[in-house]
Amino acid sequence: MSSIPKIVILGAGYGGILTAQRLQKELNYNEADVTLVNRHDYHYITTHLHMPAAGTDTVEHARVPISKLIDEFKIDLVKSSVKEIRLQDRKIILEDGTLSYDYLIIGLGGEPETFGIPGMLDHAMTIRSINSVRMIREHIEYQFAMYKNDNKRNRIRFVVGGAGFSGVEFVAELADRIPQLCKEFDVNPKNVHIYNVEAAPSALPGFDPELVEHAMNVLKKKGVTFKIGVPIKQCLPDGVIVGEGEKLDAATVVWTGGIRGNALLEQAGLEVMRGRVKVDEFLRAPGHEHVYVIGDNSLVFNNEGRPYPPTAQIAMQQGVNCAKNVVAAIRKKQPQPFVFTSKGTVASLGKGEAIAVVGGKKYKGWKAAQLKKLVDLRYLFIIGGIPLVLKKGRFFG
Amino acid sequence: MSSIPKIVILGAGYGGILTAQRLQKELNYNEADVTLVNRHDYHYITTHLHMPAAGTDTVEHARVPISKLIDEFKIDLVKSSVKEIRLQDRKIILEDGTLSYDYLIIGLGGEPETFGIPGMLDHAMTIRSINSVRMIREHIEYQFAMYKNDNKRNRIRFVVGGAGFSGVEFVAELADRIPQLCKEFDVNPKNVHIYNVEAAPSALPGFDPELVEHAMNVLKKKGVTFKIGVPIKQCLPDGVIVGEGEKLDAATVVWTGGIRGNALLEQAGLEVMRGRVKVDEFLRAPGHEHVYVIGDNSLVFNNEGRPYPPTAQIAMQQGVNCAKNVVAAIRKKQPQPFVFTSKGTVASLGKGEAIAVVGGKKYKGWKAAQLKKLVDLRYLFIIGGIPLVLKKGRFFG
Known part of the structure; x- marks a missing residue:
């Protein structure tokens, strides 16, 4: 690990944006480099998409430029598509470049099931x-x-x-x-x-x-x-x-x-169920303590042993928890288990x-x-x- | 011919609408029955269609309900498609009925050439x-x-x-x-x-x-x-x-x-060039003195022997002339030759x-x-x- 740890967040959906915003707030100056990778230069509000899809509202009510949501002095924004996640090398292969990381947060969108x-x-x-x-x-x-x-x-x-x-x-x-x-x-x-x-x-x-x-x-x-x-x-x-x-x-x-996890996770060698990774209590991929999986790609079970459906609500809460745990890891503190609270x-x-x-x-x-x-x-x-x-x-x- | 002559106008384009409006104005009470047949219940302004086609204006600026243009107490409006023109029987076969006529004005739209x-x-x-x-x-x-x-x-x-x-x-x-x-x-x-x-x-x-x-x-x-x-x-x-x-x-x-004449004219047995009928000087189909052809389906030559291109302008002038000539025919007066005046x-x-x-x-x-x-x-x-x-x-x- 370099002197300043590199954090890479893949995807600026509910989970990715919340993670980025919380990291931006929590991290001290020069405590880490944070890079947010997203295919588009805007974040979209998935729970609102049914309206522009039907034509009852404009798409502009369903998206926000990412630059309005994060502080680009604190977080680097890379507009690109992820082609491959190389866990062994701690590298992300983008459509037009590569990124290396010390901490990875996978917040990519799912795929239709x-x-x-x-x-x-x-x-x-x-x-x-x-x-x-x-x-x-x-x-x-x-x-x-x-x-x-x-x-x-x-x-x-x-x-x-x-x-x-x-x-x-x-x-x-x-x-x-x-x-x-x-x-x-x-x-x-x-x-x-x-x-x-x-x-x-x-x-x-x-x-x-x-x-x-x-x-x-x-x-x-x-x-x-x-x-x-x-x-x-x-x-x-x-x-x-x-x-x-x-x-x-x-x-x-x-x-x-239906929604299943993004194919990139299985291609990265992670064990998946319907494309999703069953994360540990700190939202980390099993066997990869520096890799967090949130949102549509993460599988979290409730007390009765049934998986929570992928919603904006859980992705947002995961983003907040994930940011805390990454900061804790950098500071060598104890991470906090993720607990979903239904609103x-x-x-x-x-x-x-x-x-x-x-x-x-x-x-x-x-x-x-x-x-x-x-x-x-x-x-x-x-x-x-x-x-x-x-x-x-x-x-x- | 019945005691009250029946005039049928096919098509409510530039020519048909102008004919109908002028007949409505010229004819005395009970002098003739006029029926206007059109596929839609609106007239459209062909010279304006390039704008809604590109999306730079709405179609509503390019059409007008026919009921706003003619007096339905004086002219019957039939919303239907013409399937066949039977010149021998003086009958029009519509998609959903038939009409007989004493005078016919063919103002149907052309077809792409x-x-x-x-x-x-x-x-x-x-x-x-x-x-x-x-x-x-x-x-x-x-x-x-x-x-x-x-x-x-x-x-x-x-x-x-x-x-x-x-x-x-x-x-x-x-x-x-x-x-x-x-x-x-x-x-x-x-x-x-x-x-x-x-x-x-x-x-x-x-x-x-x-x-x-x-x-x-x-x-x-x-x-x-x-x-x-x-x-x-x-x-x-x-x-x-x-x-x-x-x-x-x-x-x-x-x-x-390019535009050619409506296929119904050739199917009716009229002699056509590119689907158009070379009308006589009073806009009548040769050999059919009660049948007038105006607009995209009529072929009129200038003094140099070249055909006028089909435009809104000529169709309108034909409509006015045609109405006059139909009224003249009913009143057993002399018809007026059609002369195009370019504006x-x-x-x-x-x-x-x-x-x-x-x-x-x-x-x-x-x-x-x-x-x-x-x-x-x-x-x-x-x-x-x-x-x-x-x-x-x-x-x-």
Whole structure:
């Protein structure tokens, strides 16, 4: 190890940004070199992407320049893609260079988990980045434009695969967008069909059943057709095959059914389950005490031995804990075990509607929608303070 | 002929609308039944379509509900597509019904003339209706979105086939739109290429050479690459082959190279040249004294024996003349020969730029751009008076 330890953070998502910000705050002058590597020069707010994907909000409300979030005098920002993680050499191979590290924090984004459904990777779109959601939005608009020229019914039929949080939040925005699109393109709304297909026996698996029922009723009223307990067997360029062979026509298929870890971790020789590394209590990769894994790539179990789902909430808490533990390691202090504290769950159901469980209490309708907004604003406040809240916050509508 | 003659007008373009409006004004109560047939319930302003096609203006500035333009107490409006014109039976077969007539005015829109260039009909888009321009706009935006996901360079390369008025006006708007799209999708403008390809030895064939040069300089400065005197040999899904075999990569090809008459006229047994009927001096189809052909489907020759190009200007004048002649025929009066009077020519070159020849005088730059706006406003005034000018007129920008 050199006299000044080098810390490299891969990915400026929820986990990576929180780690970087906390390190920036905790570390003394010349105590360590910190480099944050990210493919884009902006951080995006994944929990907000369902809106620009449907076109109900602009992407600019869902991203922030990283330079506004970190102090570039204290942290070096490298805009590049990671090609390889060489644990033995303590080196990161970038698209256009290399970096060596003493401490590594892997906060890279996950990848879509399609469970081997044939055609899904080829023909479905996923909500996972600014670029991908702009594509979904444009794809949907293009289908409306094409429908007015070729009259093919699959142009205005939509399948959302997965009725977990991402699926339900997106399908709600899509249902809100359809009337606008119908007006803009002179399409009869009665001809538009939106299917939300979920293999599990319930939508929003694991969520309070009363709220799930409320959510489904809200979405049905917005025109969504649910296919629950119905697996997608195959994804085609013009639709999906579900259940016992029924074909749902749809030129637009959006897959929200799952996330797995980034392939780079397995390629680095780390032991993974669905691409994720089961980290130790200090968030370190087993056998690599200088390598921390947070966010979508880390696997943390609760007291009942079940893994926490990958959420923004857990990634943020991991970022804070990880920064503390790296600083402790540099100072040769004791690290702190990571303990996840749930602050509750909120799912938006489009304009003015949401469901939430916070502090053991259930919320729905307008109140839950306000809670959703509070969660969003709180996050903006955490990473960027009042100026960011004022700049990116959505207070109305 | 029944006691009250039935007049059927096919198409509510420039010619059809002007005919309908003049008939409505000229005819006395119960002198004739007039029916206007149109595929859409709106009239569109073809000379304005290059803007919504590029996305520099909304389609709403380019269309007007037909019900605002005609008096539905005096004229019946039938929203339907014409499937067949049966001249012997004096019947029109519509998609969903039939109409019989005593006098027929064929003002249907033309079709793209691709001169048999292989692949052009399949892979190129054309600027010819509200539906087609919405598709072009969405196609372009979709390519930008896709480029950010697959990085294929043809996504942000554009070929406009034809550098006549339509081609040049569209290419200018496209060049104006590119910087906005680059900003919205985080694309480096340097990577975008726009080609305007013309087989003839000059852009804007037949126009004043000094103004043509000015136009080309304006467009080159906006980033357009001209290929003049270079024929397109083939159109592919991902570009065009030009000249001696050079491939121009482009996921977007817009063909503006020509218009031919509507295929329904030839199918009706009328003698046509490039789908157009060489009408007599009263705008009637030869051998069918109750059938008038105006606009894109009519062929009228000037004193030098050369056909007038199909323009909004000639279609409007034909509409006025045609209405007079139909009224004269009903009243057993002498018809008036059609004489085209050129009011000049204006071509817009995007924001703040245009070229014009009016009354033998040349104009360019800001002055010509104002002339272009005046022409647009004058048309709105002719068909809809002050209220339409205020509602649809573009006075600024």
